[in-house]
Amino acid sequence: MDTRRKEVIVRPRIILIVHHSVTGGTLQMAQAAATGARREPGVEVRLQAASAAGPQALLEADGYLFACPENLAAMSGLMKDFFDRTYYPVLDRIQGRAYATLICAGSDGTNAARQIERIATGWRLRCIAPPLIVCVHAQTPQEILKPKVIGPADLARCEELGETLAAGVALGIF
Numbered sequence: 442m443d444t445r446r447k448e449v450i451v452r453p454r455i456i457l458i459v460h461h462s463v464t465g466g467t468l469q470m471a472q473a474a475a476t477g478a479r480r481e482p483g484v485e486v487r488l489q490a491a492s493a494a495g496p497q498a499l500l501e502a503d504g505y506l507f508a509c510p511e512n513l514a515a516m517s518g519l520m521k522d523f524f525d526r527t528y529y530p531v532l533d534r535i536q537g538r539a540y541a542t543l544i545c546a547g548s549d550g551t552n553a554a555r556q557i558e559r560i561a562t563g564w565r566l567r568c569i570a571p572p573l574i575v576c577v578h579a580q581t582p583q584e585i586l587k588p589k590v591i592g593p594a595d596l597a598r599c600e601e602l603g604e605t606l607a608a609g610v611a612l613g614i615f
């Protein structure tokens with residue numbers, strides 16, 4: 442027996458998907474992204490509600506997807522609360538890690554995406570793709586409040602983004 446043989450334990454790369462959703466649209470997008478990311482061997486995908494995620498989840502992960510609705514021309518409140526709680530505890534401890542953003546919006550989504558980009562810039566994360574905004578074309582109160590169904594083409598875009606992030610992290614490209 443070769444007693445000099447050393448065991449190298451390769452831990453799986455971890456993709457953290459932090460999400461908040463009120464009428465279900467963002468949740469479907471986040472789940473699709475998780476499906477795509479799980480296709481990549483050697484990657485563990487953690488799907489966590491923004492209200493349950495904290496600094497430790499960020500520290501443990503190698504790449505991130507931030508997924509939330511745009512509400513009142515801003516990221517949704519619980520997503521903001523997640524960033525408020527975690528920003529300083531992980532500052533200077535996660536720089537260089539890869540991230541992308543998923544936004545579900547009634548008609549716009551750009552302000553929410555911009556806000557997340559500014560926070561990620563503060564953390565010095567590496568943006569791997571433009572924000573993926575799915576517009577559900579809801580503008581009346583009735584449309585806005587009803588449960589959302591995200592179409593297959595948009596879900597496929599989310600899957601692809603999840604897979605791209607996971608593959609890049611697994612291969613050490615990001």
Ligand SMILES: Cc1cc2nc3c(=O)[nH]c(=O)nc-3n(C[C@H](O)[C@H](O)[C@H](O)COP(=O)(O)O)c2cc1C
Nearest residue numbers: 462463464465466467510512513514546547548549
């Ligand atoms: C209080 C409130 C404010 C909203 N403001 C915006 C907005 O500023 N821009 C926009 O594009 N959509 C806005 N919407 C629409 C939501 O983004 C849309 O309903 C989306 O599907 C929500 O995502 P969810 O299904 O994951 O909850 C608003 C919805 C609510 C409930």
